[in-house]
Amino acid sequence: xxxxxxxxxxxxxxxxxxxxxxxxxxxxxxxxxxxxxxxxxxxxxxxxxxxxxxxxxxxxxxxxxxxxxxxxxxxxxxxxxxxxxxxxxxxxxxxxxxxxxxxxxxxxxxxxxxxxxxxxxxxxxxxxxxxxxxxxxxxxxxxxxxxxxxxxxxxxxxxxxxxxxxxxxxxxxxxxxxxxxxxxxxxxxxxxxxxxxxxxxxxxxxxxxxxxxxxxxxxxxxxxxxxxxxxxxxxxxxxxxxxxxxxxxxxxxxxxxxxxxxxxxxxxxxxxxxxxxxxxx
Numbered sequence: 001x002x003x004x005x006x007x008x009x010x011x012x013x014x015x016x017x018x019x020x021x022x023x024x025x026x027x028x029x030x031x032x033x034x035x036x037x038x039x040x041x042x043x044x045x046x047x048x049x050x051x052x053x054x055x056x057x058x059x060x061x062x063x064x065x066x067x068x069x070x071x072x073x074x075x076x077x078x079x080x081x082x083x084x085x086x087x088x089x090x091x092x093x094x095x096x097x098x099x100x101x102x103x104x105x106x107x108x109x110x111x112x113x114x115x116x117x118x119x120x121x122x123x124x125x126x127x128x129x130x131x132x133x134x135x136x137x138x139x140x141x142x143x144x145x146x147x148x149x150x151x152x153x154x155x156x157x158x159x160x161x162x163x164x165x166x167x168x169x170x171x172x173x174x175x176x177x178x179x180x181x182x183x184x185x186x187x188x189x190x191x192x193x194x195x196x197x198x199x200x201x202x203x204x205x206x207x208x209x210x211x212x213x214x215x216x217x218x219x220x221x222x223x224x225x226x227x228x229x230x231x232x233x234x235x236x237x238x239x240x241x242x243x244x245x246x247x248x249x250x251x252x253x254x255x256x257x258x259x260x261x262x263x264x265x266x267x268x269x270x271x272x273x274x275x276x277x278x279x280x281x
Contacts, residue, residue, distance in 0.1 A: 046235055053241040053248065057255050058217040062113035065193055068184050069211030070177075110196060113215055147201075157200050164197035164212055171199065171209045181209070185244070188214040192250035194243060224256040239264040 020037035027034055034040060054060055093107035093115050105112045132151045139146040145162030160167060164185050168178055188195050193214040199207040227237050239252045241264070248264040257263045265281075273281070 049230055049235050049237045050240050051237060053239055053243065053251055054217060057219060057223050057239065057251060059220050060109050060217060062109045062194070062215045062217050064113055064117040065214045065216045066188070067211065067213050068188075070209065074208060109217075110194075110215065114196075114213065117213075159198065159200055160207055161196055161198045164195055167197045167199050167207055167209055170207050172206050173209055181212075185212065186246060188212075189244040189246035190250055192216075192247055192254055194247060219251075219255055227256045237263075240267060240270060241265075242267040 017037065020040060023040045024034050024037060027040065051057060093105045093111045095103045096106055097103050105115055133148060134151055134156065135149040137147045139162070143162070144166045145160055147158050147160045149156065149158045164181070168181065173181070185195055191214075193216055195212045195214050197209065197212040199209045201207045230237055237257050239248055239255070239257055241248050241251075243251075243266075245264075245266055248266065252264045270278070
């Protein structure tokens with residue numbers, strides 16, 4: 001082979017491309033699309049598979065599972081107004097017409113789930129609220145929240161949605177109330193549910209914690225079989241996510257990733273590791 005290549009060295013790239021192209025064709029028949037030809041060679045050396053959760057293991061099709069709300073709050077808003085503001089006051093969702101004459105939402109899956117839940121559970125006799133968006137701060141990975149300042153009637157409020165931990169850090173709740181909320185959050189996380197908290201601020205720094213929504217994101221079809229096949233080939237799968245550790249563990253178990261140390265990892269844990277620690281993990 002070496003002599004043959006030496007005779008016509010310029011033919012080597014063409015031969016290699018042809019061989020790799022055949023490999024790409026074989027992978028496509030297995031339902032795997034390769035962006036780079038040389039990635040096929042790298043696949044043969046994989047021993048650890050690190051995977052994201054949302055949209056990779058799961059379908060990224062959120063649906064509201066349950067709603068938990070505090071028994072009382074000080075804001076002047078009613079339950080209907082708070083839910084309406086929290087679920088509808090977002091500009092990341094757009095309604096577009098479909099071929100059958102109906103409409104569907106496009107945008108962030110979480111926001112779509114909230115909007116669809118609001119539509120499905122709307123009482124025909126419920127009064128509608130005219131909302132004017134005054135200001136909006138998109139979701140920030142640092143604060144892990146998003147906020148929308150709106151006027152409803154003659155009232156102006158800032159609605160804040162995001163990670164429950166972030167909202168709880170900025171409220172005037174007492175320890176007993178915080179413990180109660182954490183207990184409810186833990187129950188949801190242990191079921192693999194994602195939680196989005198919402199609160200209201202009327203201008204002060206502190207946020208009045210109102211409640212949270214639990215959302216379910218089902219696994220993709222065939223995920224358990226894929227992870228089982230990987231394990232049979234000696235490949236260890238690790239789930240890496242920014243969600244609650246209990247949520248990560250529940251999804252890891254549901255997906256068939258062997259539970260225990262190393263089966264899942266939180267993003268903040270990964271960021272704090274040195275290269276040596278990562279290799280040892």
